Structure formats: C-alpha cells, structure tokens
Amino acid sequence: MSLIPHKPIRLARHYMDHNYTAPITIEDVSREVALSPYYLIRSFRHVYRQTPHQYLVEKRIARAKELLRNSELSITEICVAVGYESLGSFSTLFRKVAGISPSSYRINSQPTLTPGYIPLCVCLLHGLENQPEL
Amino acid sequence: MINRLSVATIWVKDQNEALRFYTEKLGFEIRADVKNGDFRWLTVGLESQPEIEFQLSALKPSHALSQEDADQLTKLVEAGKLGIGPWKTDDCQGTYETLSANGVEFLQPPTDRPYGIIEAVFKDNSGNLMVLAQDKS
Numbered sequence: 001m002s003l004i005p006h007k008p009i010r011l012a013r014h015y016m017d018h019n020y021t022a023p024i025t026i027e028d029v030s031r032e033v034a035l036s037p038y039y040l041i042r043s044f045r046h047v048y049r050q051t052p053h054q055y056l057v058e059k060r061i062a063r064a065k066e067l068l069r070n071s072e073l074s075i076t077e078i079c080v081a082v083g084y085e086s087l088g089s090f091s092t093l094f095r096k097v098a099g100i101s102p103s104s105y106r107i108n109s110q111p112t113l114t115p116g117y118i119p120l121c122v123c124l125l126h127g128l129e130n131q132p133e134l
Numbered sequence: 135m136i137n138r139l140s141v142a143t144i145w146v147k148d149q150n151e152a153l154r155f156y157t158e159k160l161g162f163e164i165r166a167d168v169k170n171g172d173f174r175w176l177t178v179g180l181e182s183q184p185e186i187e188f189q190l191s192a193l194k195p196s197h198a199l200s201q202e203d204a205d206q207l208t209k210l211v212e213a214g215k216l217g218i219g220p221w222k223t224d225d226c227q228g229t230y231e232t233l234s235a236n237g238v239e240f241l242q243p244p245t246d247r248p249y250g251i252i253e254a255v256f257k258d259n260s261g262n263l264m265v266l267a268q269d270k271s
Contacts, residue, residue: 017158047235048232048235049231049232049235062163062181065181066163066181109184110184112163112165112179112181112184112187113164113165113166116168117166117168118168118170118173118175119141122175122189123170125197125198126170126173126196126197126198127197127198128170128171128173
C-alpha cells in the first residue's frame with residue numbers, strides 16, 4: 001500500500017477519542033471521515049498497528065477501569081458510560097482484555113483519584129485558606 | 135521515616151492543553167482536578183503506578199509566582215532546561231512508535247546508551263525535556 005490517507009486516519013482516531021463514551025460503531029467512524037469501512041480499517045491498521053475497533057475497545061476498557069477504581073457507579077452504569085449497550089457483552093469483553101471480571105477488578109484495585117485533596121504545602125504556597133472544593 | 139514520593143510537579147504553560155497532551159498523547163489518566171478560587175490543582179498519573187501522581191502546575195503569575203518568577207520559569211521550560219526525569223518502558227521502540235503516531239515529537243529516536251539503557255528524547259507540549267528509557271537486561 002503506497003498511499004495512505006493520513007489526515008482522515010488521524011481524524012478517525014480524533015473522532016474516537018472524543019466519542020468513545022457514546023455507542024459509536026466503526027460504521028459511524030467511517031461515515032465521519034468519508035472512507036469505506038474496509039479502507040479505513042486497512043489504512044488505520046497500517047498507521048497505528050491496530051484496527052479502529054481494537055483502539056476503541058482499548059479506550060473504553062481503560063475508561064471503565066478508571067471508573068471501576070474511582071467512582072461509585074454500578075457496573076451497569078459504567079457499561080453504558082463507556083459506550084456499551086449490553087452488560088453481557090461488556091463483561092465478556094472486559095474479562096477478555098483485563099483478564100478478570102469488572103467486579104473482581106473493582107474489588108482488587110485501589111482508587112487512584114484523590115478528589116478534593118490539595119497538599120498543605122501547595123495550599124500554603126498558593127495562599128489557599130479554605131478547604132478546596134470539587 | 136519518609137516512605138515514598140507521592141506527587142511531583144511539572145510546570146506547564148496551559149493546564150488544559152497539558153492535560154490533553156498527557157492524557158490523549160502520552161496515555162496518562164486524570165487523578166485530580168480541583169479548583170480553589172483561581173488555583174487549579176490538576177494531577178495525572180499512570181495506571182500502572184497508582185501511588186505517584188504529577189501535578190500539572192500552571193506557569194502564570196499567582197500567589198506563589200510573581201510575574202517575574204513566572205516569566206523566568208516559562209523561559210526555562212520553553213528552552214527545555216527543565217523537565218521531569220526518565221519515563222520507564224519495557225519497549226522503547228514500540229512506545230516511541232506509538233507516541234510518535236499520537237503526535238509526540240521526538241528530539242532523538244531510541245538510541246543505545248551506556249550501562250545497558252535504550253533512550254529516546256522528547257518534549258511535552260510546554261517544552262519540558264523528558265526521556266523514554268528501557269533497561270536492556
């Protein structure tokens with residue numbers, strides 16, 4: 001393949017970066033950048049070494065992990081929040097990528113988000129007297 | 135005794151743009167985004183290293199920085215005189231290719247270095263100088 005349409009391929013990834021939390025499909029992406037799904041998949045894989053679908057799954061599962069660690073959302077709510085409509089297919093996919101189920105992942109991982117907390121040295125440096133707000 | 139590092143500071147020219155760079159291009163996750171008046175406590179971290187986060191600290195005049203301080207610090211960052219150390223990877227070449235495809239500009243591609251290390255050099259979108267380092271053993 002000699003000519004790769006780099007610009008629409010970058011746009012395709014950009015579109016996925018901004019819309020992966022919605023239930024978009026590869027058809028939506030290919031419509032957005034006006035390339036046929038087949039051509040999009042082939043070119044995307046050539047440039048990024050993974051298919052658009054793999055990229056989308058990776059982003060969604062990474063976001064799901066973040067929400068499982070750091071939010072109080074139920075697994076069904078997280079499934080919807082990362083663009084999946086069926087809890088069954090989300091759980092299967094999650095297990096396939098992460099190696100454990102969403103609920104085991106939640107139990108076995110520590111929160112990584114520290115909302116509301118600003119270290120006291122930073123408060124002093126910036127003259128913050130009040131408790132930080134979210 | 136002191137046990138470990140929890141937060142390190144990276145000076146950035148624009149917090150929104152830095153956040154996009156670190157999350158979308160380098161693959162960090164957002165850890166905290168807290169406002170207190172004009173001050174914004176914004177941190178990111180690596181999923182694989184939950185115990186450390188990086189404060190994306192705004193390079194603008196504030197309670198902590200006079201206009202002169204901010205100007206001087208901005209000059210140093212822009213000139214690539216400041217930065218935060220090496221990011222470790224198990225696959226320097228692969229990560230270099232992924233980050234390049236994400237639009238990260240490298241000053242030097244993966245290069246063999248003494249003491250069994252492969253390193254590639256890049257800057258973040260503020261100008262902070264960083265390396266991607268892999269132990270060969």
